Amino acid sequence: MGLQPLEFSDCYLDSPWFRERIRAHEAELERTNKFIKELIKDGKNLIAATKSLSAAQRKFAHSLRDFKFEFIGDAETDDERCIDASLREFSNFLKNLEEQREIMALSVTETLIKPLEKFRKEQLGAVKEEKKKFDKETEKNYSLIDKHLNLSAKKKDSHLQEADIQVEQNRQHFYELSLEYVCKLQEIQERKKFEFVEPMLSFFQGMFTFYHQGHELAKDFNHYKMELQINIQNTRNRFEGTRSEVEELMNKIRQNPKDHKRASQFTAEGYLYVQEKRPPPFGSSWVKHYCMYRKAAKKFNIIPFEHRSGGKLGDGEVFFLKECTRRHTDSIDRRFCFDVEAADRPGVSLTMQAFSEEERKQWLEALGGKEALFPSFNRAIIPRPEGGAQLDKMGFTILRKCISAVETRGINDQGLYRVVGVSSKVQRLLSMLMDVKTCNEVDLENSIDWEVKTITSALKQYLRSLPEPLMTYELHGDFIVPAKSGSPESRVNAVHFLVHKLPEKNKEMLDILVKHLTNVSNHSKQNLMTVANLGVVFGPTLMRPQEETVAAIMDLKFQNIVVEILIENHEKVTVPIxxxxxxxxxxxxxxxxxxxxxxxxxxxxxxxxxxxxxxxxxxxxxxxxxx
Known part of the structure; x- marks a missing residue:
């Protein structure tokens, strides 16, 4: 199991487990930083100390062999496995060179050291600075909340309102910074694979020139090198697609965080301060807890957790709720308080304090209190709005008209389907195609009014506008599974089986489209659209999860692989069995x-x-x- 994805929605909960996942990402980047630092040192020794060349190469090879990339999610693509295994291949190559005792190329500085130093300084260094700001804002945010919650309720309303506004502004700033930091952490985890391996590839390419038998070694290594270049490019392309999806999701959550809360097993969860009473004359203290409540079972879990104590979880408590009562300010010198009584502990009542009046009302609603005025914490997933596109006769007409025009006019156009048309023209064309009155009047094959890139963009937009993706929400997870593991043959068989579980119209339209994409890939020498490139374009178009999360976006690369399987094995997959x-x-x-x-x-x-x-x-x- 690799690193767990960092969900943007979790930035607003800031739960202990979210902090644990952040620390895991930070530890992995620190490990990568130390490894690259050591690798740079070894490379300089390789250049400066020719007499100790053999020892430096052995150490270098040893470092490469032992390092392994961590990945986000629960599986790697074949390209990522090859990139991961490439370090071991490089290590073996170094050992072969060591046997010949030849001199390493002096161009190592330009091909390896400088790119790694640049990556370490500009990328890993930037993450370190972001971490410092994040830690500083964390301390500032929770310190300000602590101070704010200690304000007496007897102060003037104007003073309290001003304090409320200040705290809320600070919390929003903290959430903004948290979102940016989470995005940066995950971006660098994905970026490091190709940013690091490419300099290594350049370094090994340079070595061939300077060794006595470099030419013969290069010929032996050439096949793997070409495959690795393709693997790196595929990984880079998928990274670009994933990054844009992640940024789009981050912006959506930034604009409407409450509308993107993840489905949870808990009716309500979040931080509350719990009053802990002590024997006289010590009075009482307020301790921050992470609280979780299941309404169906009336089960309440509270776990003490303080960020400033190193983020260690305390011993939690579990009790069953009997009733919840709102606490008036004249009965306690704190705001936003309410009392909960345990059903399984007669006479035991806990006083809790929320971060704000709105959060108190939300807790009261979830706990069955009297002020059930606000929506529940556990919101349902908001369905995607349906567009005008449908899997009907008109939809098939649009598909066939666009495909016919593309194959007649632009099958050899470079960047076909990757180069996008002007948005306004694309929308106008799609509107005309979807209108029964104007559809037959649109001549895509002969008219110069519609560029090929406008037609391809309209086709993609139509597929994305369907109420449900062509390969359906129901089978989305099933299609992803074989792309993550198994032999090539078993993957084809699995996709074959799943394709024939699709509804008839979906299956028919998919067959028409994939047959066309197979034709596009057959002209890849001219249009540069390989099967992998088409997978990047049509993976998110034909498949998409019902719920938008970072974890789902990390599976985007496997969606691309499913589309690649469909294109490469079109005849096998579509033939009925x-x-x-x-x-x-x-x-x-x-x-x-x-x-x-x-x-x-x-x-x-x-x-x-x-x-x-x-x-x-x-x-x-x-x-x-x-x-």
Whole structure:
């Protein structure tokens, strides 16, 4: 399991687990920084000390072999695995060079040291500065809240209102900084792979020139080098797409943070100050806790947590809520307070303090208090607004008209589908195509009024405007699974099976589109649109998760891989398969219990059926994968 994604919505909760994930990202970057620092030192030794060349190369190779990139999410792409394994390949290459005792190229400074120093200074150094600001603002924010919450409720209303405004402004500034810091942390985690490996690749390329047998070694290494260059470019392209999606999500959450709260198992959660009473004459103290409440079970969890104590979790308590009562300011010298009584602890009542009056009202609503005026903490996922595009006869007409025009006029245009048209022209064209009165009047194949880039952008916009992505929300997670693991053959089989689970109209439109994209990729020498490039363009267009989160965006690269599989294996995936037999008797014991039992087994399974069985696909007599 790699590093957990940092969700922007969690910046507003600032939970202990969110802080733990931030520290994990920071620790990984510090580890990368130390490694690069050591690698730079080794490289300089390689240049300066020719007499100790052998020792420097061995140390360098050892460092490369032992380092491994961490990734965000729960799986790597094949490109990322190759990039990760590339360091071990570089290490082996160094060992081969060491056997020949040749002199390392003096151009190492330009090809390796300077790029790594630049990356360490400009990228990792920038993250360190962001961390200092984030830590400083964290201290300032919670210190100001502490001070604010200690204000007496008996002060003048004007004074209290001014203090409230100041605290809220400071909290908003803190959230802004937190969002930026989280975005920067995740960006550098992804960027470091190609920013670091590319200088390494240049370094090894330079070494071939200066070694006695460099030419022969270069020929042996050339195939892997070309594959690695493709892997790096694919990773870079996916990074660019992912970064734009992450920034878009961050801006959405920045504008409406309450509308993007993640679905949670808790009805309410967040920080509260809990009054802890002490024996006379010590009075009482207020301790900050992270509190979580499940309304269905009336279960209340409170965990002491203080950021300034090193972020260590204290021993939590669990009790069942009996009732919640709003606390008036004339009964306590603190604002925003309420009392909760435990059902399983007779006579035990806790006084809690929220950060603001709005948050107190939200807690009262969640806990069943009297002031149930505000919406619940646990908001439902806001559905995406539906556009005018539909999977109907008009939609197929639009698709075929656009594809026909592209293949007639621009199949060899460089950057086809990557170069976007002018937004206003794209929207005008799409509006005309979607209007029954004007659709037939639009001549895309012969008219000079519509550029190819306008047509391709309109086609993509139509697909994105569908109420549901072409490959459906329901099957989104299923399509992602095979892209994360398995052999190439098993991936094709899995995608094949899932494609034939799509609704008929979705499947028909996908078939038309993928056939066209296969034709585009066949002209990649002219249009430069390889299968990987088309995957980057159409991954987010054909597939998208129902809920927008950073974790979902990190799966964007696997969406691209699914589209690549569709394009590379178009004929295999779209050909219908009819499986004639059912499971062998011995296989019934391993058959998933949640799937329906099929007719009585008969006959041995062939290789195709065995593959589907291993994937958990139920096979029955006359069971078609495509009706």
């Amino acid at each position: 009819f499986l004639r037999r059912t499971l062998l008797p011995a296989a019934w014991t391993h058959f998933p219990p949640h799937l329906p039992r099929l007719p009585r087994p008969m006959g041995p399974l062939d290789q195709t059926e065995t593959t589907f069985l291993q994937m958990g696909v139920p096979l029955g007599i006359g069971h078609p994968l495509r009706k």
